[in-house]
Amino acid sequence: MTRWLLLFLVFLAGPALAQRPSAPGTPPAFQSDRIVVESRGQGPDVILVPGLASTSEVWRRTADRLDDHYRVHLVSLRGFGQIPAGANAQGTIIGPVAGEIRRYMAFQHMNRPAVVGHSMGGLIALRVAADAPGQVGRVMVVDAAPFFPSLISAGATVGDIEPLARIAYQALMFLGDEALRQQAGALGGQLGGASDSLFSSMGWQGGDRAMLAQSLYEVMTTDLRHRLPDITAPVTVVYGWSPDDASPRAHVDGLFRAGYANLRSPATFERIEGAEHMVMLDRPTAFYSALDRFLEP
Numbered sequence: 001m002t003r004w005l006l007l008f009l010v011f012l013a014g015p016a017l018a019q020r021p022s023a024p025g026t027p028p029a030f031q032s033d034r035i036v037v038e039s040r041g042q043g044p045d046v047i048l049v050p051g052l053a054s055t056s057e058v059w060r061r062t063a064d065r066l067d068d069h070y071r072v073h074l075v076s077l078r079g080f081g082q083i084p085a086g087a088n089a090q091g092t093i094i095g096p097v098a099g100e101i102r103r104y105m106a107f108q109h110m111n112r113p114a115v116v117g118h119s120m121g122g123l124i125a126l127r128v129a130a131d132a133p134g135q136v137g138r139v140m141v142v143d144a145a146p147f148f149p150s151l152i153s154a155g156a157t158v159g160d161i162e163p164l165a166r167i168a169y170q171a172l173m174f175l176g177d178e179a180l181r182q183q184a185g186a187l188g189g190q191l192g193g194a195s196d197s198l199f200s201s202m203g204w205q206g207g208d209r210a211m212l213a214q215s216l217y218e219v220m221t222t223d224l225r226h227r228l229p230d231i232t233a234p235v236t237v238v239y240g241w242s243p244d245d246a247s248p249r250a251h252v253d254g255l256f257r258a259g260y261a262n263l264r265s266p267a268t269f270e271r272i273e274g275a276e277h278m279v280m281l282d283r284p285t286a287f288y289s290a291l292d293r294f295l296e297p
Helices: 001-014 058-068 093-106 122-133 158-175 177-186 194-201 209-221 225-230 253-258 284-295
Strands: 035-040 045-049 071-077 114-116 138-142 237-242 268-273
Touching: 035 058, 035 093, 045 058, 045 093, 045 122, 045 268, 058 071, 058 268, 058 284, 071 093, 093 122, 114 122, 114 284, 122 138, 122 209, 122 225, 158 209, 194 253, 209 225, 253 268, 268 284
Parallel strands: 045 071, 045 114, 114 138, 138 237, 237 268
Antiparallel strands: 035 071
């Protein structure tokens, strides 16, 4: 059970990077106790949502590339990185954050924006599109599935995963990151060095402990497959892939396709060779090509 949990954590891990502070004396026009949004550029609207334990910094290079032709909205969830948790310190996360993004869309008078979400941000993007059919123009999900455990075990159910999710929640909430780090070290050989990626180079750093614990629990137990028929916008799924048959990434094609089978219209799948979970950082050139195709009028 512990090994399964650690493999799942490795798959989801993203860097917790600090958000750049706003310029002094220039409070944002949009106020929210759940999200912080930076907007820049002019043109069609593109909303970028980061993943678990990440801030908008993971999208910075992508935004730099887009803002000459698009109005880019960089979302950070309160409680990740160095941003105070606000309302995210208590209660559920994914549904309320999706609601705040919809409120931001209305505040900015957006006309069917493109919503791009990585990892947990992909779940949020799907929730936004399902809750606001007709208001989202297109959705790109980056290395995320409507039910994440189905990428590890195709037959997994919420009932199967919930006990593991409770363990992860309790470890983060009561023991902190060090407990998971020690468990990963003990199983380092079985994980093939993946624990080093989780707790070192990719990191599980910063963030409000309650926010991290609840977010991880929700990512493990949220199943949006039954909500896919509510999505009217076209969906593109981008994910890392490996030609090495010994890599778990070599076998994800069918799992991703099965996960999105309930969409009204078939999704577009873009696999990017050599990328791991942080697709846009691992293989930026290939990712930008996929993003360009996604944003084509």
